[in-house]
Amino acid sequence: EVQLVESGGGLVQPGRSMKLSCAASGFTFSNYGMAWVRQAPTKGLEWVATISYDGSSTYYRDSVKGRFTISRDNAKSTLYLQMNSLRSEDTATYYCTRDLTTEGIGWFAYWGQGTLVTVSS
């Protein structure tokens, strides 16, 4: 059974940093692209970043480019999101997702339970 378990969320002040982790199990982690998708309270879904199966390619939405870094450790089956210079508009539940196939297509087949990041002073 595919499992994605996020951790690392919480309350953080504007301008500070936070690192999210996502522990994956139940599949061969190194075969799949992964992504972070967020959802602000009572709002819709917003793609944040994607990383290829081997970590060689990364993609970001414009609003986080230069502030967030997606990475992975295939030996540990873990996905990360380093978030710097956090803003109030980054407040959201962050979901770790796995692509449906190994083809690198952005179809998000599996989702973690989410971790809430609140940016506030």
Place this chain on the structure above:
Amino acid sequence: DIQMTQSPTSLAASVGESVTITCLASEDIYGSLVWYQQKPGKSPQLLIYGATILEDGIPSRFSGSGSDTQYSLKINSLQPEDFASYYCQNGLSTPYTFGAGTKLELK
């Protein structure tokens, strides 16, 4: 960026009815359209990918159609567990973009 315009924003229906949700892409996404269902307090769940392909384990009352820029999700014979929010997503290229969502409520 590809914009995804989803309608309606909300929809009220009764158990047993059929409903259709539509999604319009700002440019051709060549069938790379995904539908998700999200229940309150839960993570989204993949329903349909490639515009028409039903994910394993999803009931056959859900179906997707469309091509180019116009797509739709149809739910036949609504069941109590279907009342939730639904999102479409451009899966063609980054930035992957979602529709604003449709909240399906019990009439």
